[in-house]
Amino acid sequence: MSRMNRRGSKSSADATAKIRAIGQRATPGRVRVLSLLGTVPRGLTHQDIETALARSGEGPMDRVTLYRVLDSLVSAGLVLRQADESRVFRFSAAGQAEAHAAHAHFRCDGCGRVFCLEAPPPAAPALPDGFRLSRMSLDLRGACRDCAAKRRAG
Amino acid sequence: MSRMNRRGSKSSADATAKIRAIGQRATPGRVRVLSLLGTVPRGLTHQDIETALARSGEGPMDRVTLYRVLDSLVSAGLVLRQADESRVFRFSAAGQAEAHAAHAHFRCDGCGRVFCLEAPPPAAPALPDGFRLSRMSLDLRGACRDCAAKRRAG
DNA sequence: CAACAAAATGCAACAGAGTTGCATATGCAA
DNA sequence: TTGCATATGCAACTCTGTTGCATTTTGTTG
CATH class of the missing domain: 1.10.10.10 (Winged helix-like DNA-binding domain superfamily/Winged helix DNA-binding domain)
Known part of the structure; x- marks a missing residue:
């Protein structure tokens, strides 16, 4: 240092x-x-x-x-x-x-934290003709444990 | 009536x-x-x-x-x-x-338009204990037909 | 290293979405 | 039909984020 x-x-x-x-x-x-x-x-x-x-x-x-x-x-x-x-x-x-784009992540709508999930990569759905895919992400949203508890409490 | x-x-x-x-x-x-x-x-x-x-x-x-x-x-x-x-x-x-959350969206990085895809949503991965899921989305990004053609052309 | 133009900063004033307090009106149950 | 808890309407307010403009700083050029 x-x-x-x-x-x-x-x-x-x-x-x-x-x-x-x-x-x-x-x-x-x-x-x-x-x-x-x-x-x-x-x-x-x-x-x-x-x-x-x-x-x-x-x-x-x-x-x-x-x-x-x-x-x-x-x-x-x-x-x-x-x-x-x-x-x-x-x-x-x-x-x-x-850095975490490869897997699914969960974003808490309450505190904004992002959690990475060990999810199997879903198969890409068929695209209309002429479309080109560059990235795909599975995004889950909701309340993390802390925020869910907080909301129930009041 | x-x-x-x-x-x-x-x-x-x-x-x-x-x-x-x-x-x-x-x-x-x-x-x-x-x-x-x-x-x-x-x-x-x-x-x-x-x-x-x-x-x-x-x-x-x-x-x-x-x-x-x-x-x-x-x-x-x-x-x-x-x-x-x-x-x-x-x-x-x-x-x-x-009902609307039940399908996938494709967003074009070129023109910003969003297209709804008729794709079956993947099963939700398991969440850590206490977490609550409110929405899940499969987001695809890339170039739509118009923008893909445009990019090839010029 | 000094001068300079473009870009960033600080301040004050503004804008839009949503909330609160309170007096008045109204839905609905007895 | 009446009573009263609940909903409405209005004005004033809060909070998050933006805009205009004069001043300072950055990075470059001579």
Whole structure:
């Protein structure tokens, strides 16, 4: 760890590289957000991220700037955005979702976490003539154990 | 048709019965909304419903009242509510959504159109204990006929 | 290394979807 | 028909996300 200076950790360097790779400027905001999302295995809300950044050593980030940072990462394909059950957006690092594209996953509508399932790959259905298939995914949605319990409780 | 009086159609009577069956008052608003949702094969937004009701012979319904009518139908289980991609709620009569979820979708990465496929859905894989499944979708992605041809051409 | 243009940031004001409080009206059971 | 729990209508509010614009920063060029 002695080689890590105040500019950041390995995940920062990693994030910087990814952002540059897709031709965008590696600003502090983008690097901070992308490396944060890379360390967390589930979708975070804008507010989650804002809070986490404010607590971190480098201080808070403007609300609007954070929205715009997220927009740019999403449109670059580095981050995924989806609306959860209570209609707030959840953001997650794209690599984490795509790495698991081979098998089925379960997404909790409550907390946004994604669970991988050991499912047999379903056979691809017949496509209309001329169509070309590039990817196929079996997506299950519902409530994970924690959220299902929470909802029953009240 | 001569047996239908000015109070409404078969779907109204049907809706009235369903609402009474679960122990709620069959108010005009509830009946109108539930029978509207019963005639439409997809999720409608609050605004869709508001507009449709305003155009219908019986005149508009208050915005807030409509929200509350939808709430009561949802909590009674007669209507399903889910946030769409742009984080607005879509409401559908319970039963229709399940029918629609029962097949696979193909989304074209070129033009963004979505095609419904007549494919038998694969069996749901086993979920970890305590998890609750609400929806399952088999999503295929690739190029539709038009976009595949276009890509070959130029 | 300095200057520069394009892009990102911060702030304030705005927009749309959904919710709450409260006075009034109404469905339905006795 | 009456009583009252429940539903309605209105206004004001909250929360998530957006837009406009002046200022600062990034990465490049000379």
